[in-house]
Amino acid sequence: MRTHDWGDDEEEQEDSPAPGGTHVRERALKEVRAIYRQADAAYAPFSCPASGECCQLSRTGRQPWLWLPEWELLTKGRPLPPPREDGGCPYLDTAGLRCTVYADRPFGCRTFFCERIRGPARQPAETVGTLLERLEWASQRREPSLRGPRPLLEWHAEALASARKTR
Numbered sequence: 001m002r003t004h005d006w007g008d009d010e011e012e013q014e015d016s017p018a019p020g021g022t023h024v025r026e027r028a029l030k031e032v033r034a035i036y037r038q039a040d041a042a043y044a045p046f047s048c049p050a051s052g053e054c055c056q057l058s059r060t061g062r063q064p065w066l067w068l069p070e071w072e073l074l075t076k077g078r079p080l081p082p083p084r085e086d087g088g089c090p091y092l093d094t095a096g097l098r099c100t101v102y103a104d105r106p107f108g109c110r111t112f113f114c115e116r117i118r119g120p121a122r123q124p125a126e127t128v129g130t131l132l133e134r135l136e137w138a139s140q141r142r143e144p145s146l147r148g149p150r151p152l153l154e155w156h157a158e159a160l161a162s163a164r165k166t167r
């Protein structure tokens, strides 16, 4: 099964950019956006109360795990927010109720629903599995040395530490 679509092979042969270059990074972002659109379409028949409770990461003990291009999309053109004192996702608004990066929120945020989900009896697990494979592929192509996704708070803490060092 074909699980990715970066363009045709001819283009890849003519233009074999090294992993980590701007071109490769932009292509990965484009692919991630396409994957997100498909995830949103798969979940279009579902809804949730949008309480923001699942974004209280320390309280729930769960958090989204992001592949590198997902983190790059989340942080592209945005200042890094400080950690929240309540342990919630740093991308929550001040009140802790709404996501401030909704359009670019990670795959895990688009496909995780608690028991209060409303919609068809069955969630689109096969589609999610296929899209996850595509995400992995996009990330591997972007940076082959990174073998897996990482928790959002880990990405965030590392980026904050790195920003402090460069000050």
Ligand code: SF4
Pocket: 054, 055, 064, 089, 090, 091, 092, 098, 099, 100, 101, 102, 105, 106, 109
């Ligand atoms: S990125 Fe947005 S949706 Fe995802 S955990 Fe953070 S605030 Fe919630």
